[in-house]
Amino acid sequence: MDLRVGEHPILGDMSRGRWVTIYVDGSPIPAQEGEPVAAALYAVGIRTTRLSRHLGEPRGPFCMIGRCTECAMTVDGKPNIRTCLLPVREGMRVETPKGVGS
Amino acid sequence: MSLKRTAAELVVVGAGPAGLCAALEAARADVKVVVIDENHLSGGQLFKQIHRFFGSQHHGAGKRGFEIGEELTEQCRKAGVEIRLSSTVLGFFPGSELMVDGPDGVYLVEPEAAVIATGANERSLAFPGWTLPGVMGAGAAQTLVNVHGVLPGKQVFMAGSGNVGLIVAYQLLQAGAEVVGIADIADRIGGYGVHAERVRREGVPVFLRHRLVAAEGKEGVQAVLLEDMDVKGRVKRFKADSLCLALGLTPMAELAAMRGCGMAYQPDLGGFLPWHDQDMRTDQEGVYVAGDAAGVEEASVAMEEGRMAGISVALDMGAINQRQAGRHRADILRRLKGLRGGPYGQHKLEAKRGIFCQ
Numbered sequence: 001m002d003l004r005v006g007e008h009p010i011l012g013d014m015s016r017g018r019w020v021t022i023y024v025d026g027s028p029i030p031a032q033e034g035e036p037v038a039a040a041l042y043a044v045g046i047r048t049t050r051l052s053r054h055l056g057e058p059r060g061p062f063c064m065i066g067r068c069t070e071c072a073m074t075v076d077g078k079p080n081i082r083t084c085l086l087p088v089r090e091g092m093r094v095e096t097p098k099g100v101g102s
Numbered sequence: 103m104s105l106k107r108t109a110a111e112l113v114v115v116g117a118g119p120a121g122l123c124a125a126l127e128a129a130r131a132d133v134k135v136v137v138i139d140e141n142h143l144s145g146g147q148l149f150k151q152i153h154r155f156f157g158s159q160h161h162g163a164g165k166r167g168f169e170i171g172e173e174l175t176e177q178c179r180k181a182g183v184e185i186r187l188s189s190t191v192l193g194f195f196p197g198s199e200l201m202v203d204g205p206d207g208v209y210l211v212e213p214e215a216a217v218i219a220t221g222a223n224e225r226s227l228a229f230p231g232w233t234l235p236g237v238m239g240a241g242a243a244q245t246l247v248n249v250h251g252v253l254p255g256k257q258v259f260m261a262g263s264g265n266v267g268l269i270v271a272y273q274l275l276q277a278g279a280e281v282v283g284i285a286d287i288a289d290r291i292g293g294y295g296v297h298a299e300r301v302r303r304e305g306v307p308v309f310l311r312h313r314l315v316a317a318e319g320k321e322g323v324q325a326v327l328l329e330d331m332d333v334k335g336r337v338k339r340f341k342a343d344s345l346c347l348a349l350g351l352t353p354m355a356e357l358a359a360m361r362g363c364g365m366a367y368q369p370d371l372g373g374f375l376p377w378h379d380q381d382m383r384t385d386q387e388g389v390y391v392a393g394d395a396a397g398v399e400e401a402s403v404a405m406e407e408g409r410m411a412g413i414s415v416a417l418d419m420g421a422i423n424q425r426q427a428g429r430h431r432a433d434i435l436r437r438l439k440g441l442r443g444g445p446y447g448q449h450k451l452e453a454k455r456g457i458f459c460q
Contacts, residue, residue: 060236066140
């Protein structure tokens with residue numbers, strides 16, 4: 001799935017930076033340097049950013065401005081990082097937290 | 103643990119239209135201003151607005167929202183305002199200390215004055231399936247598509263026909279998504295006719311008097327269910343991979359409450375907000391409020407309220423005199439009156455009067 005807009009009728013080319021690779025639960029995905037990690041995941045159709053604490057239900061980005069914390073993931077070993085605010089850097093390792101990030 | 107502690111003349115929390123305008127007015131009066139915002143871009147929610155604003159020249163009519171945000175940021179920088187981005191204000195304590203989590207760690211700031219211009223949160227609604235990936239705020243979808251260039255889905259359903267719902271639906275179409283429909287429980291479309299016309303011209307169906315029943319799907323949204331309010335039990339099912347909620351905004355005024363500002367509940371302005379007067383002073387000395395945090399209206403109003411707050415700060419600090427303040431004040435009040443002139447604005451004005459008079 002590719003959800004990138006690419007060429008926008010008003011905003012023009014929506015490329016946001018150099019193409020790099022980041023790893024989501026060990027699998028490589030393409031991402032643009034500087035865009036939020038949550039946007040890079042969404043662009044390739046990864047909408048689940050965590051599993052709920054008790055029932056293990058999928059949760060995904062809800063506010064995209066750092067309020068709701070549904071997109072909090074483990075990044076380079078650090079838990080509870082709001083991926084909608086965190087800019088992509090080459091080689092980042094993003095893990096889907098299962099239950100409470102620790 | 104002892105944290106680094108710094109002093110400041112004026113701290114503005116929030117680099118949106120209200121905060122930037124407050125900073126600009128105060129800086130023009132030679133007040134030293136620090137603006138703090140948790141985003142990595144300045145401009146607040148202006149940076150996701152790609153439609154042209156209407157209104158007067160003074161509020162950037164004809165320009166797109168993000169252009170207004172860039173201009174205000176540039177003007178602030180020229181006026182000597184320091185804008186600290188990627189910095190979250192964690193707390194505002196009764197001794198007037200702000201705790202900030204910045205790129206280099208957590209620190210305290212003790213300002214002589216503070217303007218709370220933190221904006222608003224999107225309202226949500228709980229219904230079966232609302233936690234599924236693919237259900238998100240309309241503002242979230244707008245950020246995703248207009249700032250990051252990523253669609254929330256290929257087939258999007260919009261709940262809510264206010265201006266945000268209509269504008270975001272149109273912007274999703276512009277970016278190449280299909281908008282399956284727009285639903286509202288009300289009898290009439292909530293937003294301006296000009297925005298409604300745009301989506302209707304594109305053939306997007308609007309379902310009025312329809313209730314959002316559920317979102318269905320396994321790993322994410324696959325369908326949206328509506329109930330026709332006139333035919334009880336008639337549920338319509340729409341195939342969609344994303345559901346946006348445009349259900350209004352609520353002031354984000356927790357910092358004011360934490361600081362000890364008296365709070366009021368005003369449903370027409372979005373919920374709880376700090377008491378304030380026409381000059382944007384709260385009931386706590388040295389604490390001011392502006393923009394959506396002082397009651398949800400629109401960006402042009404936020405800019406005027408921000409200017410007013412900046413002028414009140416400058417006056418209270420002795421950086422300008424009564425006569426200088428009075429001139430600016432009269433201009434701002436005149437423009438605010440104009441902005442709150444229409445039937446929509448009138449409603450807001452009444453609600454605001456209820457706040458001012460107490």
